[in-house]
Amino acid sequence: MHTRVVVATAAAVLGTAAPLLSPASGAGAGEAGDVGRPTVIAHRGASGYAPENTLASIDKAAQLGLTWVENDVQRTRDGELVVIHDDSLQRTTNVKALFPGRAPWKVKDFTAAEIARLDAGSWYSPAYAGTRVPTLTQYMRRVDHNREKLLLEIKNPELYPGIEQQTLKLLGNEGWLDRGHLGRLVVQSFSADSVRKVHDLKPAVTTAYLGKPTVAQLHRYARSVDLINPSYDSLSREYVASVHALAGPHGRPLGVFTWTVNDATTARRVAGYGVDGIISNKPDVVRSALGSG
Template identity: 80%
Template sequence: MHARAVAATAVAILAAVTLLSPSSPARAGETGDATVIAHRGASAYAPENTLASIDKAAQLGFTWVENDVQRTKDGRLVVIHDDSLARTTNVEDVFPGRAPWKVKDFTAAEIARLDAGSWYSPAYAGTRVPTLEQYMRRVEHNHERLLLEIKNPELYPGIEQQTLKLLGNEGWLDQRHLGRLVVQSFSADSVRTVHELKPALTTAFLGKPPVAQLHAYARFADLVNPSYGSISAGYVSSVHAVTGPHGRRLGVFAWTVDDKVAAWQVVGYGVDGIITNKPDVVRAALRAN
């Protein structure tokens, strides 16, 4: 048992180191140039932020998936991008008198009644909005890694603590899983809170801080994840020149890259990861580059 524990710890440490290393060897669904992260799952091929979408990513051979977490009226965490249910479910048909159909105004049981697949394709009719528990168990089943975004934290006071509690209950805050998980947000305060609550966890800020402020962000964030159109080789180099809270250089994951030209561009800038709705397209482009 001791040998197994030592081996598990070694694997976790190696995963944490290779996550941010630009020279990491290629892994499943990745290339030697950059980690490829399936945005909201393989969302070009299945309804976003659903179990079907992360299953599709796994079928395509991708290790990393990204999702968005929000909170229901009765305090359950669910995986959905918008603060409204209208775009990706049939909530307007099921609950016609409850506009603007905000996630925070519906219970988990009500959301569980909604069809989150038909808007994308009839083939996905009946697909549901997953709870975060359901989602984490499927990620574990698929042997995937997760870039988890705390969405709209200003709407959900305490969501950072709640998310970490759930992750801990699901076994995702032990040494074996820490190298498979990154928590990010557009809110610097939210990222800082996560870092303070769980310092060992890898965290990321979504956005492009001014170069002069990178050292301040590096106190609580391991990665800076900007939109790909907002960056340059110079900016990426400036990020890489700063050391983050775990003694490693800051990393950069760029979003949302869905074509080969943009993939080549950001790899040329030196990014560490590419967040994409079409992970297979990005993988093919990088292998051909």
């Protein structure tokens, strides 16, 4: 098969078995149970239709019938994990109006209470005025309520020492590290060191590296990551095949989730390369292009 999808069972710590993403089994394909099609992941939620990384965006993904959502996690000055993409609050909130003297408005320089006051929806549309930046706790509870699965990105880990351990602790407290949830979670980062820390701390967690290592480097990444997730414009059929040829830390072939694909032509092209997942701001467009819903 030239396309493979996810959710298989692999051995975990202490001899128990935990469900892990792997391009080996036929479950979850195309978000509609279509075996042989890539999984479609809603980028920052359904961010083509609602303000990114908000509860509204993951609710919209659920309304569209999407199972997988992706988000970004950073940390406030007082240690709260929040869901936001940029290291500055300026682009997606009204922080400049509310706190005019606090430039450059970095997430790490604001308390959780201050960030909770911000409007994270009006920049996108007046219809979303008053939408808030969610804490990771709020976000995980909504994902669970929606019965969604999560591709969680640790953003800018160099700015937040210890964020890997803190994120895993919160996930554990919310029940996302138990057997029933592990198959619904992938943790990724652009930092290979950060992904390695997550794997070392919780080997049962499925991990992904955001980027495109050279083929010669792939064997090193395979020690601690289950997926290699490059941008779509960097991919080729040969590269995907090289990734699939290696086994990851759980003994399954490495997978490939590519980003960020928002049109039908590109979706069909990368599906033809054999990718296991496609991350999109307009996941319904991708799903329709692949004939999976």
